[in-house]
Amino acid sequence: MFPRPIQDASPRAQLLYKIALPVSLIIWLLPMIAIVATAGRSLSDLNYGNYWGVPTEWAFIENFSSVFGSSSIGNYLLNSVIITIPSIIGALFLSTLAGAGLALYKFRGRFVILALFIAGNFVPFQILMIPVRQLTLDLGIYDTYWGVILFQIAFQTGFCTFFMRNFIADLPFELVEAARAEGVSEWKILIHVIVPLVRPALAALAVLQFTFIWNDFFWPLILIQSDELRPITLGLTTLKGQYISSFNLLAAGSLIAALPPVMMFFAMQRHFIAGLTLGASKG
Amino acid sequence: MKYFRTTVCALALAAVATTANARDLVMNANTSDPAQKQAMEDLIADFEAAYPDIDVKFNLYDHEAFKVAMRNFLVSDAPDLITWNAGNRMKVFVDLGLLEDVSDVWEAEGLYEKMPAVVGASSVDGKQYGVPYAYYAWGFYYRQDLFDQAGITETPTTWEEFLDVGAKLNAAGITPVTIGTKNLWPAAGWFDFLNLRVNGVDFHAELMDGKVKYTDERVKNVFAKWAELVEADFFVENHPAYSFQEALPFMNQGDAAMYLLAPFIVSMFPEDVRAKVEWFPFPIIDEAVGIYEDAPTDSFHIPVNAKNKDDARLFLAFAAQADNQTKTAGTLDMLPPNVNASVKDDRFAKGGFAQLSKADGIMQFYDRDTDPALAKVGMQGFQEFLQNPDRIDQILERIEAERARIYGPL
Numbered sequence: 001m002f003p004r005p006i007q008d009a010s011p012r013a014q015l016l017y018k019i020a021l022p023v024s025l026i027i028w029l030l031p032m033i034a035i036v037a038t039a040g041r042s043l044s045d046l047n048y049g050n051y052w053g054v055p056t057e058w059a060f061i062e063n064f065s066s067v068f069g070s071s072s073i074g075n076y077l078l079n080s081v082i083i084t085i086p087s088i089i090g091a092l093f094l095s096t097l098a099g100a101g102l103a104l105y106k107f108r109g110r111f112v113i114l115a116l117f118i119a120g121n122f123v124p125f126q127i128l129m130i131p132v133r134q135l136t137l138d139l140g141i142y143d144t145y146w147g148v149i150l151f152q153i154a155f156q157t158g159f160c161t162f163f164m165r166n167f168i169a170d171l172p173f174e175l176v177e178a179a180r181a182e183g184v185s186e187w188k189i190l191i192h193v194i195v196p197l198v199r200p201a202l203a204a205l206a207v208l209q210f211t212f213i214w215n216d217f218f219w220p221l222i223l224i225q226s227d228e229l230r231p232i233t234l235g236l237t238t239l240k241g242q243y244i245s246s247f248n249l250l251a252a253g254s255l256i257a258a259l260p261p262v263m264m265f266f267a268m269q270r271h272f273i274a275g276l277t278l279g280a281s282k283g
Numbered sequence: 284m285k286y287f288r289t290t291v292c293a294l295a296l297a298a299v300a301t302t303a304n305a306r307d308l309v310m311n312a313n314t315s316d317p318a319q320k321q322a323m324e325d326l327i328a329d330f331e332a333a334y335p336d337i338d339v340k341f342n343l344y345d346h347e348a349f350k351v352a353m354r355n356f357l358v359s360d361a362p363d364l365i366t367w368n369a370g371n372r373m374k375v376f377v378d379l380g381l382l383e384d385v386s387d388v389w390e391a392e393g394l395y396e397k398m399p400a401v402v403g404a405s406s407v408d409g410k411q412y413g414v415p416y417a418y419y420a421w422g423f424y425y426r427q428d429l430f431d432q433a434g435i436t437e438t439p440t441t442w443e444e445f446l447d448v449g450a451k452l453n454a455a456g457i458t459p460v461t462i463g464t465k466n467l468w469p470a471a472g473w474f475d476f477l478n479l480r481v482n483g484v485d486f487h488a489e490l491m492d493g494k495v496k497y498t499d500e501r502v503k504n505v506f507a508k509w510a511e512l513v514e515a516d517f518f519v520e521n522h523p524a525y526s527f528q529e530a531l532p533f534m535n536q537g538d539a540a541m542y543l544l545a546p547f548i549v550s551m552f553p554e555d556v557r558a559k560v561e562w563f564p565f566p567i568i569d570e571a572v573g574i575y576e577d578a579p580t581d582s583f584h585i586p587v588n589a590k591n592k593d594d595a596r597l598f599l600a601f602a603a604q605a606d607n608q609t610k611t612a613g614t615l616d617m618l619p620p621n622v623n624a625s626v627k628d629d630r631f632a633k634g635g636f637a638q639l640s641k642a643d644g645i646m647q648f649y650d651r652d653t654d655p656a657l658a659k660v661g662m663q664g665f666q667e668f669l670q671n672p673d674r675i676d677q678i679l680e681r682i683e684a685e686r687a688r689i690y691g692p693l
Contacts, residue, residue, distance in 0.1 A: 044553040049532025070320075133355055142360050222355055225311065225362065227342045240345040241316035243547045244528060 038251035039063055046247055063252040067239070073253060075228060076235030080214055080260070083148050083231050088209045090153035091160050092202055098157070099164025100190050104176060114165060120158035129222055136223055147223040148231075152213050160205055167201040168194060203271030211261045232257040308594045309340045309362040313349035314581075318550055322614035323366075326416075329610075330601050337594050357381045361588035363595040369404035369415055369580040370647035371491070375655070376584075377407045383585040383592065386411045388599045398603070398620040400639070404580045404647060413582035414599040416608065417617040419546045420635030421472055421565070421577045421648075428559045429457050429540040438563035442508070445566045449517050452540050459517045461539035463530030464669060467662035471649035472543050472577065474665050477505045479575040480568040484644035487575070491652040493690025497661075497683040503675070508568065510672040523666055545579070546616040549631055562634040573643035579651060580620070660685040 006017055026033075034051070040060040041050070050056070067073055102114050136147040171194070179189045195202075217233040224230055236257055239250045265272065314323050320343065327339045342362065344352055356362060357376065367373055376382045389395055389411045395402060401415040425438070430448075433455035439445040449459040464470045478487050482501050489495045490502070512518070519525075519533055531548065533539035535556050542548065543565070552560055567574070583602055585595045601607060608619035613627040618636050626636045639645065650658040664678040687693070 043551075047531060047551050047553050048535050129355070133359060137359050221348055221352055225309075225342055225352070225356055225360065226340065234348070237345040237348050238315055238320075238343045242313055242319060242346040243545075244316045244318075244551055246317060 035251045035254060038248055039255055041248050043246055043248055059248065060252075063248050064256075067249050067253045067256065070249070071235060071238055071253070072227070073232070073235060073256060076230055076232040077256070077260075079145070079229055079235075080231040080233070080257075082145055083152070083220070084210060084213045087149050087152035087156065087213045088206055090149070091156040091209055092205060094153065094157045095160030095164045095205075096195065096198070096202070097190075098161040099166075099168050100194055102161070102165045103168035103171075104173075104194075114162070117158045117161045117165075120155070121162070125155065125218065129218075132219075133222055142223060143225045143229065145229060148219055151219055151223065152216070156209055156212065160209070163205055164198065164201065167198050171197055200271050200274040203268050204274075207265055207268045207272050210264045214261050306337045306591070306594060307340055308337050308364065308591055308598060309342070310364040310366075310598075311342045311344065311349070311352070311356065311362040312366040313344055313346045314366050315343055315345045316547060318547070318615055322611045325614060326602060326607060326611050329607065330598055333601065334594075334597060337597070339598075357586050357588065359588075361586035361590075363585065363589040363591045364598060365584050365586060367413065367582065367584050368647070368651050369401060369413060369582045370651045371653060372647075372651045372655075373405070373413055373582070373584065374407050377412045381587055382412045383587050383589065384410045384412060385414060385585060385596065385599060388414060388596050388603075392600050392603055394603055394621075397605075397622055399622065400578070400645065401580050401582075401620045404645075405582060413584040414603050415580045415582040415620045416602050417612045417615050418578050418580040418620055419615075419617040420639050421476070421543065421545050421579075422635060422638065423541045423543055423563050423565065424534075424548060424552075424560055424631075425541040425563065426534060426537065426556070426559055427561045429455075429537060433457060433540075438561075439566045441566055442568045446511065446515060449512070449515055453516055457537075458519050458533065458539040460512075460541045460543070461519045461530045461533040462522050462542070462669075463525035463527040464522045464666040465524060465526045465529070467659070467666055468648075468650055469527045469530075469544070470665035470669060471658070471662050472545075473509065474505065474661075475577050475646065475649050476543070476565040477508055477568070478502075479577070479646065480565065480572060481505050481508060483572045484575040484646065487646060488652075491646070491649075493654065493657070493686050494693070496693055497679045497686055502679065506668065506672075506675050506679075509668070510675070513669060513672045518669060523670065546631055546635065549616045562631050564634070564638040574638075574641055575644045575646065576639055576642045577648050578618075578639055578642075578645045579648045581617075654689050657682075657685050657689050 006014060009017070037052070037055075038046070040058050040063065041055045042057055042059045042062075045055050045057075098117070102110050132151055133142070136142040136151070139147075141147040141150065175193055175197075176189055179193050180186075184192070214231075215233060220231050220234045224234065227235075236250070236253045239246065239253050310327070312323055314320060323341065323343075327341055331337060331339055353365070353367075357365075358381065367376070373382065389402075389405075394411075394414070398415065401418060402411070405411045405413050405415060423438075429452070430438075433448075433451045435448055435451055437444075439448045452459045462469050462473075475487070478490065481504055486495065486501060490497075495502070519530065519539055522530065527544070528551065531542070531551055534542055535553060549557070549560075564576075583599055585592055585599070589595055602611070603621060605619075605621045605623035608621040608624040612619035612624065612632075616627065616629075616632060618626060618632060618639070626632050646652055650662065653661070661682050664682045668675055668678055
């Protein structure tokens with residue numbers, strides 16, 4: 001049952017499709033619509049319970065400017081970038097090395113090592129809270145960017161290694177053998193043969209990791225205290241009150257926080273799909 | 284890429300370097316309501332103006348994140364000051380040895396005389412572990428125009444009058460009381476007041492300390508009173524679906540007339556509604572029982588592991604001064620604990636202040652007075668009771684089992 005183009009279907013089915021598609025789209029997007037609509041309302045509208053109706057006044061500009069005015073959201077965004085980018089680079093770098101090692105060399109215990117990497121993903125990260133906090137304290141990197149960056153690299157490398165190892169293991173091994181026969185060093189094989197071939201996988205991983213690390217709330221909460229080091233996920237909570245929340249500002253702030261991962265996805269979309277489906281259609 | 288890494292390193296180093304200044308005062312706070320944020324920022328600005336050498340670093344958290352972060356930072360890299368609540372919530376951390384004894388500040392500033400109302404709540408075993416900056420009264424916020432519409436001329440002072448008000452409002456097609464129990468604690472306010480009015484403060488304190496069974500006949504009497512309200516359709520429907528803030532539109536839209544709540548709600552009434560909102564205290568149920576009130580107290584504390592305790596003490600003394608308390612409590616719509624400070628000139632603050640001045644005894648609040656784990660189970664029970672009053676016996680047995688687990692069997 002391969003999906004056929006809708007043009008081949010009967011007119012009734014086409015009509016049904018044309019009605020059902022926008023309806024289901026709207027239902028599916030309702031939460032997003034609600035956030036956008038809330039970001040454009042005044043607080044008094046929300047207090048009157050006008051959540052879905054037409055706002056009495058459009059307050060997009062006021063809300064966004066007061067998000068920027070009442071919290072240092074620009075600073076939080078910058079911190080998110082400072083934490084996310086090195087974490088991705090570190091995790092991809094280490095996992096490419098580890099993945100290549102596990103895929104290309106037949107040594108004893110390699111399966112156990114791979115299993116260890118995978119097992120790391122099954123550890124609920126909350127139970128690491130106290131040991132990791134203690135470790136960063138002992139290393140003197142508590143309440144710095146490095147505490148979060150190093151942890152993200154360490155934790156994400158497990159999944160990335162699993163992903164990269166499988167990609168590299170799928171590559172035709174003859175390429176490596178041919179290079180070795182030519183006397184190319186192992187290091188150069190990695191750089192000139194393997195890495196160019198796994199580029200789609202790296203791109204896909206980069207997008208995934210970007211969303212994981214950018215959206216992470218827990219580790220910055222545990223490892224960072226200072227307001228000037230906080231990433232956007234943590235910074236947004238300052239808009240949430242102990243009793244009272246300005247939901248309109250919270251919605252506006254969330255939209256700002258969600259933009260970078262979305263833009264990242266669209267920018268890398270082609271690679272992302274290619275990376276995920278690479279090898280999937282192999283017979 | 285190289286350039287980028289250097290930048291990152293430089294930024295990280297710069298961040299480390301800036302936290303090393305000797306007269307930095309780091310304050311972690313959970314005061315993230317818009318008014319609370321404003322009040323803290325003003326207080327800090329005034330403090331920095333008075334002590335230009337000291338640079339206050341203010342790290343704001345929302346309440347839930349603060350509760351998680353607090354358990355981490357208090358035992359590791361503690362700030363110099365935190366905001367927290369007096370009473371049992373403070374005692375939990377005092378018992379763990381995480382909060383500093385600040386009796387010397389109370390002594391030096393003469394706060395025992397200046398803040399008589401909050402000495403008890405700030406003390407554990409006769410020593411003070413925090414300095415309160417605001418406290419507030421609970422009571423009924425009600426729509427005067429809806430009361431007029433239902434033909435109610437006077438606010439109720441007794442239980443019979445209260446039931447009568449409810450009946451009149453219901454007859455006029457107005458729900459007497461709005462409540463959102465998704466947050467659980469709004470229901471606890473009702474339990475506190477009913478228990479204080481029916482059984483008095485000594486019994487309530489014993490119950491909070493786990494010294495009385497929840498299956499006690501006197502607790503059942505409280506729920507019998509509460510059940511009268513539930514059966515008389517006092518409360519909005521589907522209240523477990525609403526947070527306390529989401530239940531407010533019923534009152535703003537004119538569908539519900541009263542809300543038992545604290546002053547932080549005042550700023551959430553839109554201008555035109557606020558003009559019609561008035562305040563009255565919880566009615567008397569038993570004449571023989573004195574007037575006892577809930578007055579939650581918010582305070583500053585110094586963690587034991589703080590680095591700059593000297594300047595933190597300066598801040599506590601500064602925050603306790605009458606003029607600063609007037610300003611802070613005024614921004615918060617709350618009451619200043621310092622007797623020399625003046626209460627904000629508005630009907631809610633004045634009304635709450637008058638009621639607390641009359642009070643024969645003061646408690647904090649259910650989830651601040653009793654063990655946190657018991658409070659959770661208890662409040663879930665209250666929420667269920669409001670939906671199914673018939674299940675009260677099972678509910679009380681469940682709460683009692685949790686009480687016995689925490690405080691031991693009686």
